[in-house]
Amino acid sequence: MVLSDLNILFVASEIEGLAKTGGLADVAKSLPKALQSKGHSVRVVIPCYRSIAGAFDAPVVLEAAMMTEQDVYVDYQVRELETDGVKVWAIDCRPYYDRNELYAENNQAYYDNGERFAFLSAAALDLTEKLDFCPNIIHANDWHTGLVPFLLKNRHQNNPFFAQTRSVLSVHNAVFKGVFSYAELRIIPELTRERFANIEIDPHHVAFLKAGVAYADKINGVSPNYATELVTDLGSQGMGWDFAARANDLVGIVNGCDYGDWNPETDNLIPQKFKANKTSMARGKKACKRALQREVGLAQKDLPMFGMVCRLTEQKGLQYLLPILNHFLVNQVQLVIVGAGDPAIAQQLRTIASENESSFAFVEAYSNKLAHWVEAGADFFLMPSEFEPCGLNQMYSMVYGTLPLVRNVGGLKDTVIDYDLNPEFATGFVFEQPEPMALLVAMQRALLLYAQDPTEFKRVQMNAMTCRFDWEDSAQQYQDLYQSALASHKHGLPA
Structure with missing residues (x-):
């Protein structure tokens, strides 16, 4: 088999350009695009959500029915879409996907998410056979598609169509396991x-992520350090034994960065574009900072600005930031946080912002424009994550000359070089302990460099701006992983 001529079915719950809630969507667009550029034939399967503009008007390439229980069939259609040159097959099954949101409303998960995403996994295999796209590799992602490897090695174990098909599972976040009772999964007869x-989690519940880890031919932890964390009980969020049992098939490949969307030289969303030289950067970042200050109501002053764009969850380290914010804001600084999520965290941020109106602006929303403005206008980007499998914002920040301030976990450890540990090649600031004071010390270190040695600060900015994490490099590593999966002889049920 010619390695540059694989059929790859990429199955995910979301994809940038059509439906997005997080970084998985960026990967689901960029990795297939990079693989396609290497000569592979790639299709992406996602649900046909109501929120996808024009989705229900897209051309239908398949009308099908799939048996889910004895003599019970579910009708579905496959609609063909495209994002950035990548062909997307969207599963149109209105009872499951014709809803206001992807996973939840009012912070409450849909009651039938187990059934919805079990159907996604089963239908992805069903449709590829009916459309006669015989995949060499099926690449599943997170718990939403964890049943794909399980079904491939159970339901389709003796199906000649999939005789040469191997599966890969990328774990983007092991904290979400997709735990459902057997009673909720009658749609998968094998489980009844x-x-x-x-x-199983217990005799009555299964976890989709455990299914993916148990049955995939190869597993990727989305960064080398995260892969090492996954074999520990703490780092794997309680699945250390599962990952340790598959340690020989577990790798870590850092996600790439889509510099087509995130690049200050070409970014049409920011007020002024700039390049990776000191003069252009200084002028461009100042113009972007001024625009951001006006937008969020902060004084237009030449002050060091810290920015943060994230979901408001403990994973993102807000529990380390909140206790020390008032202490830090006594300095001559500005802080902008853009994000939505946990209502309790949002309320605390609103309160602190109201007490520090001259220095702290909190925008409770997700705004793509503001995300770009923060990356371009801030001097430092905060990512004090409790855990971070890979992370993308630290990569975006670097190319804009906005030094990331991160905790030494997951992909953050793999991508950010701390100034104190390696000043010559530094690209940001790193702290170790999951404690508010450790974060405060790191923020003060960053502030001191900015205030006391502007020339050195600009040099570190140049380091960051010229650092690259290209998808082409990551795609090559995925190609090697696929080759390893295809060379394996573990297509039967695991022992």
Whole structure:
């Protein structure tokens, strides 16, 4: 088989350009695009959500029915879409996907998410056979598609169509496991006929992520350091044994960065474009900072600005930031936080912002424009994550000359070089302990460099701006992983 001529079915719950809630969507667009550029034939399967503009008007390439229980069939259509040159097959099954949001409303998950995403996994395999796209590799992502490897090695074990097909699972966030009861999963007859102890949380519940880890031919932890964390009980969020059992098939490949969307030289969303030289950067970042200050109501002053754009969750380290914010804001600084999520965290941020109106602006929303403005206008970008499998914002920040300030976990450890540890090649600031005071010390270190040595600060900015994490490099590593999966002889049920 010519390695540059694979059929790859990429199955995900979201994709940038059509439906997005987080970084998985960026990967689901950029990695298939990079693989396609290497000569592979790639299709992406996602649900046909109501929120996808024009989705229900897209051309239908398949009308099908799939048996889900004895003599019970579910009708669905496959609509063909495209994003950035990548062909997308959207599964149109209105009872499951014709809803206001992707996963939840009012911070409450849909009651039938187990059934919805079990159907996604089963239908992805069903449709590829009916459309006669025989995949060499099926690449599943996170718990939403964890049943794909399980079904491939159970339902389709003796199906000649998939005889040469191997599966890869990327774990973007092991904290979300997709735990559902057997009773909720009657749509998967295999789970009603017998118990599968290797995918169970307890005798009554299975975890989709455990199913993916148990049955995929190869597993990727989305960064080398995250892969090492996954074999520990703490780092894997309680699945350390599952990952350790598959350690020989577990790798870590850092996500690439889409510099087509995130590049100050070409970014049409920012007020002024700039290049990776000191004069252009200084002028461009100043113009972007001024525009951001006006937009969020902060004084237009030449002050060091810290920015943060994230979901408001403990994963993103807000529990380390909140206790020290008032202490830090006594300095001559400005802070902009853009994000939405946990209502309790949002309320605390609103309160602190109201007490520090001259120095802190909190925008409770997700705004793509503001995300770009913060990356371009801030001097430092905060990512004090409790855990971070890979992370993308630290990569975006670097190319804009906005030094990331991160905790030494997951992909942050793999991508950011701390100034104190390696000043010559530094690209940001790193702290170790998951404690508010450790974060405060790191923020003060950053502030001191900015205030006391502007020339050195600009040199570190140049380091960051010239650092690259290209998808072409990551795609090559995925190609090697696919080759390893294809060379394996583990297509039968695991022992």
